[in-house]
Amino acid sequence: MGKKQLTVFGYLIAIICIVNFISCSKESTTSSNPPVTPPVTPPVTPPVTPPDTNCKTFTITQSSIASQPCGSSGSIQVTATGSNQFMFKLNSGGTFQSSGNFANVGPGNYTVFVKDSAGCQQSVSVTVSTSAAGPLFTNVKNLLAASCVSCHNAGDPNGGNNWNDQCQIISQGLDIQSQVNQNLMPEGGPPLSTSQKAIINNWISAGGGYSN
Ligand code: HEC
Numbered sequence: 001m002g003k004k005q006l007t008v009f010g011y012l013i014a015i016i017c018i019v020n021f022i023s024c025s026k027e028s029t030t031s032s033n034p035p036v037t038p039p040v041t042p043p044v045t046p047p048v049t050p051p052d053t054n055c056k057t058f059t060i061t062q063s064s065i066a067s068q069p070c071g072s073s074g075s076i077q078v079t080a081t082g083s084n085q086f087m088f089k090l091n092s093g094g095t096f097q098s099s100g101n102f103a104n105v106g107p108g109n110y111t112v113f114v115k116d117s118a119g120c121q122q123s124v125s126v127t128v129s130t131s132a133a134g135p136l137f138t139n140v141k142n143l144l145a146a147s148c149v150s151c152h153n154a155g156d157p158n159g160g161n162n163w164n165d166q167c168q169i170i171s172q173g174l175d176i177q178s179q180v181n182q183n184l185m186p187e188g189g190p191p192l193s194t195s196q197k198a199i200i201n202n203w204i205s206a207g208g209g210y211s212n
Contacts, residue, residue, distance in 0.1 A: 001071065003035070007041035011187050020147070022190070024158050026086045026154060027045075027074065037085060042120055054118060054120070055118065055120035056082050056083040056084055056116065057082055057122075058080045058081070058082045058086075058114055058120075058122050059079075059080065059082045059118070060078060060080045060114055060122060060124045061078070061079050061110075062077065062078045062079075062112065062124050062126045063076075063077045064076045064077070064105075064127065065126045065127070065128075066073075066107070066125050066128060066129045066130060066132075067105060067106050067107045067128050067129075067131060068130070068131050068209075068210040068211060069106075069130050069131075069167065069169075069210065070166065070167035070170050070210055071106065072105055072106035073104070073106075073131070074100065074102045074104075074105045074107065074128040074131075075102060075103045075104070075105055075128075076090065076101070076102040076105055076110060076112065076126050076128065077100060077102075078100035078101075078102075078112045078114065078124060078126070079100050079115075080100070080114045080198075081164045083116035083117070083118070083120070084114060084116060084117050084131055085115055085117035086098075086100070086115070086116055087113075087114070087115045087116075087153055088100040088102075088113070089112065089113040089115070090102045090110060090111075091110055091111055091112075091176055092107075092111070092113070093115075095128060100112070102186055106128065107128050107129060107130040108127075108158060109125065109127050109128075109136075110125070110126045110127070111123050111124070111126070111128070111130065112124050112126055123156075128151075131210075131211065132205075133166070133210055133211070134210065134211040135201040136169075136199075136202055136206050136212045137166075137169075137203055137209070137210055137211070137212050139199045139203065140169065140176075140199055141166060141169060141202055143163070143196055143199050143200070144163040144169060144176075145163070147192065147196070148163050148185065148186060149162075149163050149164055149187055151175055151186070151187065152164075158187075162174075164173065166210070170208065170210055171204070173204055173208040174204065174208070175202050176200060177201060177204050180192050180196075180197055181201070182202075202205060205206040
């Protein structure tokens with residue numbers, strides 16, 4: 001290798017080195033890690049449900065008819081104004097229907113939900129009270145309280161019958177009538193008088209129900 005060749009070779013090496021350096025330094029600038037900044041957690045803002053200004057305010061009216069205590073003979077009537085296509089539901093477990101009338105409801109407290117065509121919902125509380133007992137049934141209850149409950153109460157329900165429970169009197173009305181008219185009850189006597197038997201017979205003849 002001549003001197004000139006060596007020199008050229010030297011230049012070549014130098015150029016390679018420079019190119020490499022540039023590329024290296026370039027690489028190092030482009031890929032150099034930026035200063036580590038800790039990830040910023042944005043402040044948690046609770047989701048804000050905007051008030052549904054599309055919902056109209058309903059005017060709800062309600063009424064109810066009392067129920068007898070031993071069954072569901074009451075009813076509820078709910079109407080609404082202030083929007084359109086109202087649907088009504090009895091308690092949260094109910095099913096929406098177009099009528100606001102609910103039949104066969106027992107005594108107690110209820111919530112009727114009212115929904116309009118926009119799906120907006122409001123509710124109203126309704127109480128179904130217990131209806132008054134009929135006069136013939138009241139006479140029977142009083143007779144049994146005087147002549148029979150000593151052997152037919154919650155603590156001593158002979159024959160499985162507690163005549164302090166008015167619902168049991170109603171469900172066993174025909175048996176009561178039969179036992180009394182055959183002088184089988186009160187057990188051990190004395191039998192009920194004719195007028196006392198008539199109290200039971202009149203009640204059964206009238207229907208033997210709570211409202212009779
Ligand atoms: C001194 C206790 C005593 C009195 C008072 C009494 N009972 Fe009873 N009763 C019993 C006993 C005990 C039984 C169950 C055994 C039986 O059936 O004889 C019974 C059973 C009955 C039964 C079920 C009978 C059947 O076999 O289906 C009826 C109904 C009944 N009583 C009605 C009455 C009525 C109504 C009176 C009141 C007018 C009355 N009892 C008063 C003791 C009494």
